[in-house]
Amino acid sequence: MSLLSVTDIVKEYQHKVVLNKVSLTVQKGDRVALIGANGAGKTTLLKIITGTEKADSGSVIKAHGIKTGYLSQSADVEELFEDKTALEYEKIERIEKQIRDLEHQMSHVQSHSEYDCLLHEYQKALDQFNSLEGYQVTASLSKILNGLGLKKEALHVPLSKLSGGEKIRVALAWILLESPELLLLDEPTNHLDLDAVEWLESFLSTYGGGVLLVSHDRYFLDRVTTRFVELSNGTAVESKASGYTSYIAQKRERQSFYQKEKKRISREIRQTRQLIQDLKSRSNVGAFHSREKTLERLTESLDHMSNEATQNHLKNNLLLKFKEVDSVHVSAEIAHAKNFSKSFGDIKIFDHAEFLIRGGERVGIVGPNGCGKTTLINILIGADEDYEGEISLGDWVKYGYMGQTVAFSDEDVSICEEVCHTFDIDRKQAQQILSDYGFFGNEVDKAICNLSGGEKVRLKLAILLMNNPYCLIMDEPTNHLDADSRDSLESMISDYKGSVIAVSHDRYFLTHCMDRILEIKDYGFVSYPQGYMQYNAGRKKPVEKQEAKPDVKVRTKKDPVRTQKLEEQEEENKRFLENEKLIMEKEARLQDLLEQMSKENRPELYAEYGKLQKELDMCYDNL
Template sequence: MIACSVNKVTKMFGGNIIFSNISLEIQENERVGLVGPNGSGKTTLFKLLAGQEDPDAGHIHWKKGLKIGYLMQIPDFEDGLTAKEVLMTAYDELLEMEEKMRQLEEAMSLEQDQARLNKLMESYGHYLNQFTLQGGYEIEPNLEKIAHGLNIRDLLPRDFSTLSGGEKTKVGLALTLLRNPDFLLLDEPTNHLDLFAVKWLGSFLKNYRGTVLVISHDRFFLDEVATKILDLADGELASYHTNYTGYVKEKEERLLKEFHDYEEQQKKIKKMKEAIKRLREWANRANPPNEGLHRQARNIERALERMEKLTRPQLIRKKINLEMEASERSGKDVVLLQGVAKGFGQQLLFTHVNIHLSFGQRAAIVGENGTGKSTLIKLILQELSPDEGKVSIGSNVKIGYLSQHVFSDAKEETVLDSFRTEIPVAEGEARSILARFLFYGPMVYKKVSQLSGGERMRLRLAQLMYQDTNLLILDEPTNHLDIDSLQVLEDALENYDGTLLAVSHDRYFLNKLFNKVYWIETGVLHHFEGNFDYAEEKMKALLPDNTDIFNERSNEKVSNQSGSRSLPVKNKVTRDHSLEELESELKDLEEKISSLDLELQDIGDLERLQQVYAEKEGLEKRWHEIFDLLE
């Protein structure tokens, strides 16, 4: 059944057409990826679907009664709420119902009149049945599951208004998932997530009982989640019934066929025009002119006019023009960390860290959010000093740094001024360079503070390209770039003849470019000579029973040898229970709770209802205890 249909929709902005006459259908339970260049109108289409904006022409139809959940890139809520309170707004109706039940319980305990008591009991039974059916007893487990998967439990007690943009986005994503809508609209949900949370989210969406439409530039994530791809580019929308990898192949085949059809039509048009010209020449040579030949020429001319002309397909889309070259060779040893430890306050991030980068090597740093990846980068940039150990930078090393927070302190500088501040060239040359990064004409006078995340990243890449570097340090470089720009960046980095060090959550990017991985896990830095997939397999082997590293989280603390600061480590299973026993008991409890849920729906007797409710509460308490042990 069709969940949503878009019929010949047009949207304009400031007199410019963003897209025109686009149509699409999304079936229930489909998982659809929406791709396209930055600025093609993907987020605008989402706003139309979410009802936040109206189309200038055309219609959007939804299945009646469908519940829609829309994740904006940066959600907003009233001041004074903690992140957990923001998440609990997903259950406003259930919490109101729970409060009504509490009031009824109090009234029943005080009521002496049997007739009125029976009425109260009947009302209570109705509320309890609805509360159970709508998942009232799963509020805390669901919140815990999603907060755990997205690695945001440490954010829950914090004031939402004080969170960074990335942290707000993660909480907004959790809220959208907790609301459990029939149709999920997710705009770049993997931005700001670590590898572990991206993996968890992909698994969650694959098993989601509803329809999913997601904008993403993460190719691995799209392959995992999407079974259909929509490509929005140049004001047109094309549909591909496959995952991202299949879409790339099919799109190329379509383009080649379209170009072949276009060329064949051009040949036919040329022959028809030549035939018209010849027939008229022959007709005019006759004396008197041959009307039959003129008639044939007119017939061909009318056929040519009626022919539906094919548009020349754009085989190569406009992309940034990026080339990276090392200015000159550095010494053999580029970066050397020996026995480094770093922490803040009483929390130790990592200890005994050793890193050695030689000239020309390509290394990636991976790990959960909060484990110290960016801190390691700051130590290498010498923006921070280690608590223990030594950080050395080799001779003649010239560093180019790409921060994940590009121009976060942007003032009122224009794009042109900002570029020339870093790269002292004449205005004409600067404009020529910026055009290679898709900043055309008046766009160079746009204020940096008004640029989108992708535009800021392009501006910073333009600066980096013309800086004197032989060591590139990249902190989440794939954030905000569209897939076309990502591919250009990858090609440029692949041909870069200097040294590369990057932090990234993009598996595709990591596997393509890096053959050395430093993996931070529970305060320890592991080193692997291979790409990310190889490092992942090796990390699994280090864990007991090949536990899935993407379902592990480090939250408890143990003392280090000195006893003065704490280091995060994986929770351990207690001595009295094996991992298998706990997992088996957890599974049994889940089945019993599910069985009790079904029983609660059919119970009419209040006394039995209360007994089952009490039994379920006890099982859920035990479920939480085992869940905590397994973590």
């Protein structure tokens, strides 16, 4: 069943064609990824599909009566949800409370007439609850909130009161709870921690509707997508590769074939031209005309191949190579913490935590949302001095910092003006420097406010690296970068001789660029000296084994305290498993009750269901 049909969409901005007769379809069960460089038109196409932008021509047809859920990258969340709470859940909760109150009254009433009156109200409330799919929503709610790392209370907070990351996650929870037949997701993993990303992968992999998504998370694309549509130079090309790795392998294979054929034909053209000149000098007219026809045929073949490579997006992209930092001082020690504690009011973030980062190390900081990753970075760079104990970067460490939100003091100026002003150089010098970072020609005159997220990150990195830092400190550096820019960043970090401290949930980046992982856990740090693969293997094991052998470079609490903590973790793990078993038993009984309630209209069944649902909620709260 076709849920979405996009046909010949054309969109132009300031005389530049962004989308040129773009077409695609999404069937039930499809998980289609829109991919392409920053500025290729992916988000524009999603906005046209949702109706928030108009196409210059073309059509968008959705199946009649289907519900569509759209998650934008950030700014449009307020427009979509305005003054609503994260979920219009209050009505269901109110009716559910009414049902439970009526159940309580019915169990204590003495009069038959009063019982009948209460039963009538009960049935009316139950019908209303069922019409809102209350049972399904309640059952789905805990599952989705737990998966996205949200507490139930977050659903009652106005979006204006939430942080950017919370806002996106809560909006995603709302969309998923509405169970739309068609999901449109623009960078859904940007504000999710590793556990939430893996949960979303699992959720989407079994999703019954259709999904059209934009993402640059390569592992996520590998695990979720069934088809790809690549946008480039305004046109769309579809691939039926089942994963991003497979898609890239197929594309590179075809690119290699085209390159080899192009070289072969170009070589034959040169040889034929040389032979024509030789035949002409010897006045061999017959052979001369024959070779001219051969030359014409070869030239047509080359033109045809070049056009076909363009149409199929097979021309090799320029892989941006960041200019290498001139000189880097590598210290024995870059950063350390000892007996470091940090709290926000009664909320403990770190408690007597310790770590050591040595010069030349590339360390990835990981942990769930809200565990203190960005807080740690802010303390290291001196933006937050409200803590106890000892933590610092070396006074001699010249660092460059790039936060999650990339912004410039004046975004109305051009790229070139920003560099000229920052380094007090002339336009010619700025153009030469910017060319090292992939900004060419008139592109340097583009206003910063008109740059894509990826282009802003690239400019910020360029300015940081021009200062020749000894240490790069980065908070989610790959969030807004397209695949080619991520490859360039990873190549730059691999070649960089200094130290890198990076907060990231990009599994590919952590695997290929970070030597060591520091996990924030239980108000302290756990080191994985063999990198992300060791960390990922450790988090799949029982809790008590994850901290068994910390790296010698990271000093945690004293042994007696550590032993006590391990015992507490073991007890907590035991309680968790028992609670999980209890949840499974109660959910199975709820399912049995639902089947009975669909056949029999007995008040005691509804009363038991209400009581069991309340117990199940308590179990989820105890997780």
